[in-house]
Amino acid sequence: MSKNFKKITEQSSAYRHLEQMSIHELLTNINTEDQSVPKAVQKSISSIERLVEAIVDQIEKGGKLYYIGAGTSGRLGILDATECPPTFGVPEDMVTGLIAGGDQAIRKAVEHAEDDTEQAWKDLQAHDLQTEDVVIGIAASGTTPYVVGGLKTCQENDIITGCIVCNPSSPISKVSDFPIEVVVGPEFVTGSSRMKAGTAQKLVLNMISTSVMIKLGRVKDNKMVDMQLSNAKLKQRGSLLIAEALDISEEKAAVFLQKHGSVRKAIEHETHQ
Template sequence: MSKEIQKITEQSSKYRHLEKMSTQELLKNINAEDQLVPLAVQREIQSIEDVVEVIVKQFQKGGKLFYIGAGTSGRLGILDASECPPTFGVPAELVNGLIAGGDKAIRKAVEHAEDDTKQAWRDLEAHHIQKEDVVIGIAASGTTPYVVGGLEACQSKGIITGCIVCNPHSPISKVSDFPVEVIVGPEFVTGSSRMKAGTAQKLVLNMITTSVMIKLGRVKDNKMVDMQLSNAKLKKRGRLLISEALGVSEEKAAELLKTHGSVRKAIEHETHQ
């Protein structure tokens, strides 16, 4: 007997009459709900591990990672993708975030964009998707047509799929080779999945890309040795990383950074002297 999707993300909040709560009551209750999120993520560690391992494997074959989503979920995928190049020094095209409705949907909702089951594949094709890539659908409900259609198209072409959803046994999970189902329960404001569900998705995305990059050698000890030095704050962080790693003054670290152009090269050159 097939299991029916449980729309837990749409269930009524266990809190009533929010408008009558004091500011402190609102904040304490939101915080109490938020504390449930990492526990829900913890229950999915094995599924997240499976996703990480397959992404590493596909990256080593020359593949890329794509996130597809709508609304908050799409924006979270874009955020995670955009943070990989400056943090880990990887090419911008290695991790990609696609949102229903295109770039204008990053800031404003695009009406009916998420209802098009064909558009995600068109968006993926525009980014030159290939068989070595991995596509992860992000959707709190697990039902977004844009995501379902995109993952179905990928599976039909032998492309590895995964998902991050917050309802069990969803249509998106059924078209995912590597589903991650983080069941955080009803939202504080009924149906507002930008809250706990969005937090859960962000935590999982952090875990996936950080673990993948560490496995690929983009972190040395506990340091972002390949980060881009694109502003004064990051240059200072680079100097401090070199200073700590080599036991030299910040002034000496600044000289090494200027000479070698990256934290990794400075540390490795001096270590092998």
């Protein structure tokens, strides 16, 4: 790591003596800090755009998207990946989140898991990583060895890499073809990067996966026409989408949904009747 590299995410909070604040003061100050996050993300839109373009190109070639991270960053990647199939109706393996320490680390921290520079590559290989795929490393610090090692090996094997980090010019950015650096500044609680940094990562992940899925044709107008109808709430939402699209009653839309089995098929078929 360069001696000139400084972790802004680890710098001291602008607030002192938090324990002496009232609950109202704590909440107000946290909220004030949170309001700076979307502005920091906005500065990175051009970088996000370049990565999204690359992902769309690769998936259209048959590739897949992987997120790798540790701790909060790893969990956020898993969250985003897990929500893609039910929201957009894509195969479960199109977007995959991997966390240092394996699935058990989703709920409980696994000691020293993030310090292994070789494990991410092993985890990716276990998912049959191909040259058409894209791997995004997520790490607030930009220094996590699990992520650095994984992205470095991906580059050595001609696999496109990207990252979402919250420090500029980090080691992870240096092994990313498409780095996204969202500099949100020191945290309210010094070093607690699950806060502003985590919020920034979540916002960027929302932007990436949603934009990718729209460009892949998984949204029609503004509707989740390929959503999975796995429970009563989602079936009701599906009926509402059909009702709005066709300007019919929700009851009639529910009949069409039952008949065709998907929002997309119901809208497309009944539009041409």
